[in-house]
Amino acid sequence: MKKLVLQHTNNLLKLLIVTAAHCSFLFLYQCQAPYENEYLAADKQIPVVNGIFSSLNSIQSFELYYARPYSSRGTRKISGAQVTLIEDNNLQISLNEVSDGNYQLTETFIPQSGKIYHIEVLLPNGTLLASEKTLMPDTIGINSIFYDFNNHITLVKDQQGNYSEVVQQGIFVNLRLNKPLQPKAYYRTKGDYYVHSQKWKNTSRMFTVEGPVYDYNYQIRYDTLFDIIEGFSNTEFPIIGSLDASINYSPADLTLSTIFLPADQECVNFSLYTSNTFVQWIFPVDLITTSKTSFDYYTNALEQWEAAQRIYDPIPEQLTGNMFSPEQPEQAVLGLFDVVSVSRRYYAVYVHESFGYRSYQGRFFQDTVFHGGSYVNQYRVDTIFIDSTLHNAGKIDSTYF
Numbered sequence: 001m002k003k004l005v006l007q008h009t010n011n012l013l014k015l016l017i018v019t020a021a022h023c024s025f026l027f028l029y030q031c032q033a034p035y036e037n038e039y040l041a042a043d044k045q046i047p048v049v050n051g052i053f054s055s056l057n058s059i060q061s062f063e064l065y066y067a068r069p070y071s072s073r074g075t076r077k078i079s080g081a082q083v084t085l086i087e088d089n090n091l092q093i094s095l096n097e098v099s100d101g102n103y104q105l106t107e108t109f110i111p112q113s114g115k116i117y118h119i120e121v122l123l124p125n126g127t128l129l130a131s132e133k134t135l136m137p138d139t140i141g142i143n144s145i146f147y148d149f150n151n152h153i154t155l156v157k158d159q160q161g162n163y164s165e166v167v168q169q170g171i172f173v174n175l176r177l178n179k180p181l182q183p184k185a186y187y188r189t190k191g192d193y194y195v196h197s198q199k200w201k202n203t204s205r206m207f208t209v210e211g212p213v214y215d216y217n218y219q220i221r222y223d224t225l226f227d228i229i230e231g232f233s234n235t236e237f238p239i240i241g242s243l244d245a246s247i248n249y250s251p252a253d254l255t256l257s258t259i260f261l262p263a264d265q266e267c268v269n270f271s272l273y274t275s276n277t278f279v280q281w282i283f284p285v286d287l288i289t290t291s292k293t294s295f296d297y298y299t300n301a302l303e304q305w306e307a308a309q310r311i312y313d314p315i316p317e318q319l320t321g322n323m324f325s326p327e328q329p330e331q332a333v334l335g336l337f338d339v340v341s342v343s344r345r346y347y348a349v350y351v352h353e354s355f356g357y358r359s360y361q362g363r364f365f366q367d368t369v370f371h372g373g374s375y376v377n378q379y380r381v382d383t384i385f386i387d388s389t390l391h392n393a394g395k396i397d398s399t400y401f
Contacts, residue, residue, distance in 0.1 A: 048067050348363055
């Protein structure tokens with residue numbers, strides 16, 4: 001009888017364990033329910049505002065378009081809107097539409113730190129959009145930039161969905177921030193790069209100097225050294241963060257690695273850029289001091305960006321930004337209008353290879369704006385005497401030296 005009771009108890013425990021496992025499975029499965037957002041119905045037109053104005057003229061941009069479902073292709077730009085930038089509710093500056101959905105300032109204007117800005121957009125259908133009022137912050141500032149040639153470990157996903165670590169050697173460009181002046185500072189930073197190489201172009205032509213008896217034939221050779229600058233964009237997500245003036249940060253806490261250039265692709269095969277052994281990389285590094293609203297916006301975006309590397313994905317969250325409709329609060333509006341102060345510095349890493357030995361050297365470059373293309377660096381002209389030709393009743397005798 002005691003044996004039967006124990007056997008019955010064991011069977012009951014097994015049943016409870018199996019039932020609990022099924023319930024756990026159902027619970028986990030229910031967490032994967034599709035995410036639905038009533039604001040993103042396919043039959044609605046939701047305007048998106050993507051605008052940024054900064055203390056650096058080269059990154060002013062403003063774009064209007066409609067949000068689109070995943071199944072559609074292309075972007076529907078919003079043309080014919082009236083866009084106005086407003087400073088402290090007094091100064092108003094209109095933006096001019098330079099192409100479909102792209103708007104620019106009609107005059108030279110650089111936002112100033114400590115002033116408040118917002119944007120108003122009147123859509124072609126009469127809907128008024130506005131942004132939250134944003135304070136232009138003081139820039140944190142770049143203390144220094146330096147490079148390091150070291151190993152970089154990344155996670156790579158194969159075709160089967162498995163992740164593995166890959167070790168690469170390459171160039172790290174590191175940025176060291178200043179300590180913030182304001183009590184709380186928010187920033188994002190990124191770095192693109194230019195490949196700068198040099199190439200000689202050789203051309204030649206003949207010319208003749210007439211003499212009383214002989215014509216003297218010469219060859220003139222032009223050797224032209226071109227600086228070739230090719231720009232490349234770093235598509236990685238920008239580094240974001242915040243600083244508190246009450247905290248005594250160490251230099252390591254203020255150091256960020258803005259970009260990594262793999263040596264396998266960029267440093268070994270010089271033939272991708274030039275037939276010469278000289279090559280350098282020029283890094284424009286931007287430290288963008290922004291608002292808490294913008295920081296929260298990019299934080300939410302980063303959470304979705306890195307979701308694939310987690311065991312459990314976060315619930316999707318719509319990045320609504322700081323745009324709204326004053327007259328129609330129920331109107332869904334997406335996007336972000338940001339006013340930022342930018343500190344930009346250029347840093348160069350030179351790579352030289354001679355007799356199988358490769359060396360690197362880093363230094364600050366001139367704080368200027370680089371444009372891609374080929375530029376003449378210098379000429380080298382050589383004139384060579386070839387031969388002389390004797391005139392004799394139409395008969396030519398040539399003597400070559």
